[in-house]
Amino acid sequence: MAKILLVEDDELVRDMLMQVLQRASHTVLCAANGEEATEYLQKDKPDIMVTDIIMPKKSGITLISEVKNRHPNLEIIAISGGGRLDPTGYLDLSESLGASVSFEKPIDNTALLMAIDLLLHGKKEKTGSTT
Secondary structure (H helix, E strand, O other), X not given: OOEEEEEOOOHHHHHXXXXXXXXXXXXXXEEOOHHHHHHHHHHOOOOEEEEEOOOOOXXXXXXXXXXHHHOOOOEEEEEEOOOOOOHHHHHHHHHHHXXXXXXXXXXXXXXXXXXXXXXXXXXXXXXOOOO
8 A cells, every 4th residue: 555654743643543544554654743754754755644734843834845845746635633723724724835635633534544545546647557
């Protein structure tokens, strides 16, 4: 399946999402914040990044912007429970910066897995046959 970089500062949410992704046969790399994610991306090339938006050290918004500049073909899924603002504001901003899909917390696990499958299928279509 896919190699997924999961960036989430809440340990309980990160562990739950990691289990959901691993049960779906994905390889999961976990980062607790945007700085850790940046370190992973310097040495590894995931197929998809799933990132929280509100995090310490480096926000998901900053991370998405940097990742799209350095790795324009990396598919990104943004997740947010909000913060001081309604989560839809953050998620709209994340999509304008290059996130392919966004979800409000709590996340519907089935919808997340379907989005990952669609992004992977779309990537194969883009790099697939040349007729």
